[in-house]
Amino acid sequence: MSAIEIHNLTKRYGAQTAVDDVTLDVDAGSVCGLLGPNGAGKSTTFKCLLGLAHATSGSLRISGAPVTAQTFESLAYVPEKNDLYCWMTVREHLALTRRAYRNYDAARAAELLAIFKIDSAKLVKRLSKGQQSAVALTLAFAIRPRVLVLDEPSSGLDPIFQRTMLDLVIDAAAGGATVLFSSHQIGQVERAADRVVIMKNGKLVLDGNLDTLKGDEKIIEAVFDAEAVAPNGLASDPRVRRIERSGRILRAYVRTGSSDIVRLLEGLGPKAVSVYDLSLEDIFLGAVADDGSKQGVD
Amino acid sequence: MPTLFSIDPRSGVPLYLQLIEQVKRGVALGTLEPGEQLPTVKALALNLTVNPNTVARAYRELERERVIETSPGRGSFVRSQNGVAGARHAIEDVAAGVLAGAVREARSLGLERETVRAVFERELARWFAADGREDT
Amino acid sequence: MDYVELLRIRNAARIYGSILVLLVAIAMAAALWGIQQGHEPGFSSDRVTVISISSDTGDAKTPVAKSISDLPFTIPIGFLAGIAAFAAIIFATILGPSMNKENDGAGFAFTKPVSRERLAIRYVLADLAAIIGCFAFSVTLMVAGIALIGLFGRLVIDPHAFEIAACGLGAAVMWYGLLQAFTSWHRLPGGLFIGLSWIAASVVGPIASAIDLGPAFHAAVMAVDHLNPLAYYGGVTTSGHLVTPRSSLGLGSLETIGLTWSIGIVACAVAALSWKRVEI
Numbered sequence: 001m002s003a004i005e006i007h008n009l010t011k012r013y014g015a016q017t018a019v020d021d022v023t024l025d026v027d028a029g030s031v032c033g034l035l036g037p038n039g040a041g042k043s044t045t046f047k048c049l050l051g052l053a054h055a056t057s058g059s060l061r062i063s064g065a066p067v068t069a070q071t072f073e074s075l076a077y078v079p080e081k082n083d084l085y086c087w088m089t090v091r092e093h094l095a096l097t098r099r100a101y102r103n104y105d106a107a108r109a110a111e112l113l114a115i116f117k118i119d120s121a122k123l124v125k126r127l128s129k130g131q132q133s134a135v136a137l138t139l140a141f142a143i144r145p146r147v148l149v150l151d152e153p154s155s156g157l158d159p160i161f162q163r164t165m166l167d168l169v170i171d172a173a174a175g176g177a178t179v180l181f182s183s184h185q186i187g188q189v190e191r192a193a194d195r196v197v198i199m200k201n202g203k204l205v206l207d208g209n210l211d212t213l214k215g216d217e218k219i220i221e222a223v224f225d226a227e228a229v230a231p232n233g234l235a236s237d238p239r240v241r242r243i244e245r246s247g248r249i250l251r252a253y254v255r256t257g258s259s260d261i262v263r264l265l266e267g268l269g270p271k272a273v274s275v276y277d278l279s280l281e282d283i284f285l286g287a288v289a290d291d292g293s294k295q296g297v298d
Numbered sequence: 299m300p301t302l303f304s305i306d307p308r309s310g311v312p313l314y315l316q317l318i319e320q321v322k323r324g325v326a327l328g329t330l331e332p333g334e335q336l337p338t339v340k341a342l343a344l345n346l347t348v349n350p351n352t353v354a355r356a357y358r359e360l361e362r363e364r365v366i367e368t369s370p371g372r373g374s375f376v377r378s379q380n381g382v383a384g385a386r387h388a389i390e391d392v393a394a395g396v397l398a399g400a401v402r403e404a405r406s407l408g409l410e411r412e413t414v415r416a417v418f419e420r421e422l423a424r425w426f427a428a429d430g431r432e433d434t
Numbered sequence: 435m436d437y438v439e440l441l442r443i444r445n446a447a448r449i450y451g452s453i454l455v456l457l458v459a460i461a462m463a464a465a466l467w468g469i470q471q472g473h474e475p476g477f478s479s480d481r482v483t484v485i486s487i488s489s490d491t492g493d494a495k496t497p498v499a500k501s502i503s504d505l506p507f508t509i510p511i512g513f514l515a516g517i518a519a520f521a522a523i524i525f526a527t528i529l530g531p532s533m534n535k536e537n538d539g540a541g542f543a544f545t546k547p548v549s550r551e552r553l554a555i556r557y558v559l560a561d562l563a564a565i566i567g568c569f570a571f572s573v574t575l576m577v578a579g580i581a582l583i584g585l586f587g588r589l590v591i592d593p594h595a596f597e598i599a600a601c602g603l604g605a606a607v608m609w610y611g612l613l614q615a616f617t618s619w620h621r622l623p624g625g626l627f628i629g630l631s632w633i634a635a636s637v638v639g640p641i642a643s644a645i646d647l648g649p650a651f652h653a654a655v656m657a658v659d660h661l662n663p664l665a666y667y668g669g670v671t672t673s674g675h676l677v678t679p680r681s682s683l684g685l686g687s688l689e690t691i692g693l694t695w696s697i698g699i700v701a702c703a704v705a706a707l708s709w710k711r712v713e714i
Binding site: 047050051052053054068069070071072073075077079080081082083084085087088092095096099100101102 | 435437438441445539540541542544545546547548549550552711713714
């Protein structure tokens with residue numbers, strides 16, 4: 001059973017479609033990183049999942065059941081825009097959380113506040129943005145959640161605490177928690193996530209295990225003696241993302257099956273064929289640059 | 299605390315493969331001794347700041363390749379049964395991977411087989427004649 | 435999670451309570467001065483006017499009582515209740531948009547292990563308790579003040595005291611409910627609606643009497659006035675020994691009590707239901 005099941009989620013605001021038929025299942029114990037340009041629909045997806053917005057269509061389940069108040073006993077949500085009460089103190093937020101949750105761990109909360117160097121007597125509005133983010137994270141992890149939904153958890157967080165935040169995510173995942181987080185910091189996703197999902201314009205454009213993705217996504221470069229020629233049908237091969245030609249160089253951005261494509265290109269008698277690995281950033285940029293259609297050769 | 303292994307999350311090489319190679323390298327060089335205990339999945343994940351499933355996958359693969367063995371409740375340990383032979387196997391594994399990559403790269407650059415062999419012989423002479431060693 | 439609302443109430447009550455204490459202190463000081471000047475103890479309309487103007491939120495004067503210069507020397511509790519009711523009404527409007535307050539931001543309250551229905555009920559109960567508490571506090575405060583200037587023996591419990599309390603609190607609950615109903619489903623600032631509601635409530639009555647556009651217009655204004663809490667309870671009337679609640683709608687006390695409390699509770703229910711559907 002997946003910990004998080006989002007099936008065919010569509011959300012429209014009037015004429016605008018913010019999320020377009022998105023399906024995403026996150027296994028228990030997995031850390032799923034959601035990447036995408038601004039306006040891709042990441043936050044909206046989270047809001048629909050948590051009942052903060054009403055899905056136009058689709059089904060959403062957490063731990064196998066529709067989301068109710070009960071679900072939040074073991075689910076922590078940290079939105080991008082901090083949602084704390086600025087007129088209350090940090091301590092009052094802790095008290096609030098203690099009263100609301102059964103599994104609240106006061107020692108853990110105190111420990112985290114100490115790590116983040118936050119004075120619990122302070123009013124939230126007197127804290128810096130980074131400190132407010134730290135408090136929000138503290139409250140989230142102090143309830144020992146089984147599921148964590150984090151929307152840009154590092155935005156606004158002081159840079160020295162970015163690693164701390166990752167450690168918290170990894171620690172939770174090691175304990176079996178499921179984490180779904182969106183981030184603009186691809187490096188963070190590269191470290192903490194085992195599953196990567198990329199959204200663009202409300203749609204899912206890429207979804208896979210990170211290690212597998214890195215193993216599959218390649219750039220194959222062939223250098224020819226004369227003007228580079230692409231084999232017929234290569235551009236429309238579903239395994240090929242797109243093809244670039246520049247003088248004597250032909251580059252194929254490949255989703256999978258790189259060894260087959262290499263053999264295909266070698267059949268054309270090039271001077272040299274090389275295979276290059278892609279970082280997640282490369283994969284991401286490639287995925288969001290695609291306009292869906294294969295950019296053919298000229 | 300310094301990281302126990304050197305891995306690069308930004309590399310295009312999957313992290314679990316990097317970790318597998320790092321462990322094999324440790325065994326080959328002797329920095330990981332036979333019978334030595336490896337950190338728990340959780341501890342290593344936190345130490346390297348990487349996903350625990352990635353570490354777990356690497357451990358599973360290392361166990362499958364009989365480089366390490368895992369006892370439930372006790373932890374993961376470098377295999378001690380094979381002793382010297384096991385270390386040699388790990389070394390050759392690592393070296394084979396490096397050499398294979400070099401040959402593949404040379405070929406993809408368009409070098410002829412004989413050219414590659416000539417370059418290889420030259421490098422052999424350079425690196426092995428210098429310290430007079432015939433084997434590792 | 436109603437802890438948040440309890441804290442809000444506490445913070446509001448501290449400020450509001452301090453203001454009430456201050457007002458009563460001023461009133462009693464003025465009374466003491468008046469007694470020392472040799473005036474007959476009693477109620478002068480001037481002193482009452484001072485109290486009524488300054489207890490408003492800077493709005494137009496809300497009539498508390500007609501001139502009662504000929505009151506015999508007893509202090510009916512009902513009269514105090516009449517004043518306390520206004521304190522409660524003001525407090526009720528302050529607390530009114532409590533559901534609305536959660537709609538701003540990222541919905542902290544909506545991602546906690548308590549359903550929105552239950553949260554709404556808890557908020558409303560806390561607010562209503564606070565409103566009633568405000569009323570009790572105001573009465574107690576005035577009694578204490580009166581005792582401090584040595585007039586405790588003059589207090590009497592008049593027959594309509596509880597009626598006045600029920601009508602006044604009814605107006606408070608009704609206003610509170612209407613504010614909830616008008617604000618729970620959006621994220622515009624609640625304070626805006628508090629202000630608008632005060633303007634509307636104060637303006638309808640005078641308009642009705644000032645403008646004469648014929649019986650149809652008058653009937654329409656009267657109809658709209660049925661949504662105006664101040665039309666159900668506009669203070670108290672004193673004649674001779676008697677203090678009674680006053681309603682510009684010409685309703686009896688029983689109807690007033692029944693209608694105001696019902697409208698208030700129903701409005702809260704409507705507010706809660708539409709709060710459930712709010713999207714952040």
